[in-house]
Amino acid sequence: MEVPRSELQWIDRIQALAARSPVRRGMVLGVGDDCAIFRPRAGEDLVFTTDLLIEDIHFRRTYAPADVGHRALARGLSDIAAMGAAPRFCLLSLATTANTAPRWIDNFFRGLLRLADRTSTVLAGGDLARGHTAITADIVVCGAVARGSALRRDGAGAGDGIYVSGLLGGAALGLEKGPRKGGRAWRRHVVPEPRLALGRSLRGRATACIDLSDGLTLDLHRLALASGLAAEFDAGALPVFPGASEAQALSGGEDYELLFTLPPEARSPRGTTRIGTMRRGIAGRITRNGRAITPAGYDHFSAGTKSAG
Numbered sequence: 001m002e003v004p005r006s007e008l009q010w011i012d013r014i015q016a017l018a019a020r021s022p023v024r025r026g027m028v029l030g031v032g033d034d035c036a037i038f039r040p041r042a043g044e045d046l047v048f049t050t051d052l053l054i055e056d057i058h059f060r061r062t063y064a065p066a067d068v069g070h071r072a073l074a075r076g077l078s079d080i081a082a083m084g085a086a087p088r089f090c091l092l093s094l095a096t097t098a099n100t101a102p103r104w105i106d107n108f109f110r111g112l113l114r115l116a117d118r119t120s121t122v123l124a125g126g127d128l129a130r131g132h133t134a135i136t137a138d139i140v141v142c143g144a145v146a147r148g149s150a151l152r153r154d155g156a157g158a159g160d161g162i163y164v165s166g167l168l169g170g171a172a173l174g175l176e177k178g179p180r181k182g183g184r185a186w187r188r189h190v191v192p193e194p195r196l197a198l199g200r201s202l203r204g205r206a207t208a209c210i211d212l213s214d215g216l217t218l219d220l221h222r223l224a225l226a227s228g229l230a231a232e233f234d235a236g237a238l239p240v241f242p243g244a245s246e247a248q249a250l251s252g253g254e255d256y257e258l259l260f261t262l263p264p265e266a267r268s269p270r271g272t273t274r275i276g277t278m279r280r281g282i283a284g285r286i287t288r289n290g291r292a293i294t295p296a297g298y299d300h301f302s303a304g305t306k307s308a309g
């Protein structure tokens with residue numbers, strides 16, 4: 001690899017990497033001008049999300065840079081999945097540090113673009129800068145959905161079943177065990193897979209949906225609060241990732257699965273588990289085994305929470 005020696009050379013390099021992507025749906029102009037141009041189709045709603053990924057908070061320098069690139073985009077795509085939308089494009093701003101190797105930056109973009117290609121997400125632009133001590137990636141992702149059909153948090157009804165995709169607690173287990181002992185759980189932590197196909201399949205079916213970024217009880221609390229209802233866990237086991245504790249499944253966070261509600265008579269979609277029922281009551285209140293539980297999970301602004309740092 002020829003090492004880019006200026007911002008302009010980096011932009012050329014990223015443009016060359018991004019140009020390999022065959023995906024151009026709606027993208028009129030991508031990387032290289034003052035702005036990107038995107039032309040939405042008639043009858044579409046566009047959904048937007050933004051996400052920060054900060055060294056020693058969300059990842060460490062020891063992580064493979066391609067995995068960090070994947071992670072930066074995957075977190076935004078998970079929000080797009082939670083809306084039932086299809087990703088269209090992303091914008092990525094990256095602040096590196098004086099000691100960031102050019103190969104780190106190159107591999108970061110390779111990891112990001114691999115996931116972008118696989119999910120039909122165009123890298124449409126961004127910014128590069130040198131910061132002080134922590135590598136910081138800020139991503140904006142835009143998705144599209146048929147007008148009025150986006151899944152929201154506020155639509156759950158009393159009696160609706162509460163469902164979750166996949167297995168929970170794996171990311172927290174992986175973070176606890178680390179790269180050498182974490183095995184599959186470590187991969188869950190480092191390279192989460194956004195549930196885009198499931199999200200799209202839930203359009204017109206789910207009454208509410210949210211992605212599990214901060215922890216099951218905390219994200220369920222948010223969905224219940226938005227819907228003006230209480231939530232009750234059904235008796236029976238949670239879908240816990242092998243080796244993870246129940247506490248990790250309930251409040252570990254970063255699993256990036258989907259949490260959603262379906263009308264009372266609905267069946268569990270494939271790969272999902274019914275875990276509870278929406279109830280009339282104090283908005284946001286969560287009960288399990290007859291007792292109210294305090295929503296817990298990752299909160300950047302409270303002391304004592306655990307992170308990659």
Ligand SMILES: [Mg+2]
Pocket residue numbers: 078079082210211213
């Ligand atoms: Mg979210």
